Amino acid sequence: MALDINDYLQKIGKKYTKESTLAAALVWRLAEGRSGVDVDLNQVVSVLVDSGFKSSVNKSRLKKTLANELGINKGSKKDTFRCSLKHIDDLDARFSVDEEHSIPKISFSFLDEGTFPESRAYLVRMGEQINGTYEYEFYDGCAVLMRRLMESLLIEVFEHTGQGQLIKDAAGEYKMLKGIISAIGGSSIKFARGIDKTIANVKKVGDNAAHGRTHITKKNDINDLKIEYRKLISELKSKSNIS
Template sequence: MDVLKNIVLTAKAIHSELSDDLKPPEEGLPAKSQSVVNMSLVRGTRGYIERVANQVNGAYENGWYDAAAVMLRRLIETLIIEAFEKHSISDRIKNSTGDFFFLRDLIGATINETTWNLGRNAKQALPKLKDIGDKSAHSRRYLAHRTDIEQLIPDVRVAVQELIYLAGLK
């Protein structure tokens, strides 16, 4: 009986040790590809922007399309806020309690902002990127597919690059 007990205890110890060793790193793994967000667009901006872009790519390459869409939505929201903060006009995208607007209103404010001249293609891209992120985050029965993301990749490029420049990050 002691032999069996020792085997069980040894197995539990090995399992515990392996569980910790097999976990992904605390801050995640680098994506293998740049299928959705070309990392050259975000490299050298802010660490949190680079990590969100990496998560978009990693989720996409693993077939987690809803996760990719939600992270893409987060990236756009972050870049819009960065642009307003760069120009010291973030008060234009906050409510009376000092909280930032929801993405719909952030996009509207970005498109209509006279401090800059947002390009026509970026104006068209932003609502599309919001739409897929909203569906993936809030629609119970919507499940994003690879083609849903793929068809938006040119819009991702245009919107991300333009917002990065407006935010003075490059």
Template sequence: MPDLKLRALAARLVSEEAKELEIGVSLLWYLTHSDADFFISAKEISDHMQDLGIRSGVNSSRLKSNLAKHPDVVRGRAAGTFRIKTGRSVPYETKYGDLRSPERIPVPDNFLPSSISLGGRKHLDSLRREINGTYEFGLYNSCAVMCRRLMECLLIEAFDFSGNKAAITGGDGNIVGLNDILAKAKSGSHVKLSRNAPRVVDRVKESGDAAAHSRHYITSQRDIEDLNPGFRQLISELASLANLQK
């Protein structure tokens, strides 16, 4: 699977409706600009176009000929290989350098959609992004832990909004652990969970705990996917209880 930053570059090139040679040179910049000794062939560039879903059926011989004529490209010693010229990276850095920042890399929201409002709270939206990113790229242990964390954060927000934060605050002034928060939530005395919510919170907690603490268990894609649709419904419910559904 192509790395996140390369996929982000591909998405940008598609959105710009870039021409074939422009795509080829931009990919060449991304793949070679950080290593002055690295060269890549036109065939490898065309394969990247195919793998990234930018272009299919690229004529690598034609691309090779066009790259050889491009003013920003230099040939390598090995026949048919190229790299971006030293000193010619600036325009590409200016145009696409922002994609190196992890915060700018687009992450699909296939697991926990952005249509579920979290009130615009930056830390909650950041957790949602991590959940979707770790799910998208197969980091399922991390995904399970982040699901548990977002649930816990929203439970605390719900207690706080209802005026019952003291119920989950220990004698030392700190918020109690998730087990105690869940016990208070399930009692119905402080926040009103729907009938199915207690079952879902237990599953999310169990999944997150196993991912974080089990010595031998490895969370699978099926484990994460089995959390839905309950997890989405739970997050929507907790966001509503916390008055974040705006």
């Protein structure tokens, strides 16, 4: 994060043009990629205007649209925003402009390269990492990422169907995956036959990979899930209207 804030804005502005998304990127940048750090909306507006990137900003409108950006929460004080801890890795993937690092070449033998639109950068990056960890035989990492992608898409489904409140705790933060899965039964969301079993299996394999002290995920553990996992991702994309 050595770039000057104005230089950063110029670079991220080549990737995103939507005002609220640029503001979300500035919240992430001004918070130095950390959750729990409040960023004043006035500071965000000042950067947008003083840099010449925007001639003017409707603060009231931006306040509303910024609150709807995935991974950005309202701060502890009036007119402040902060990065969600749950989405901090996704924000890093979306808003980093570090040109010193590049993603290694991968063959996309697990999930198709065009599975997610470029507008959903955090989903694209997760898809790339799932393919990469599978190809390079890092199966524990692959299992954890499969679980994480499923969790992210389940959240997208709840939010798209207007039932996001069912998967949030009293503080407004998203529940853990177990709570999200439990909320499906109390929602109006209906999945195709067999999807509930696949969700349970992906969680089990991912949990074992993440928390099994002596467990090592094998290639067959992943291969046994591949076909049903692709069906699951397709179903979740459809239910969340991601195309």
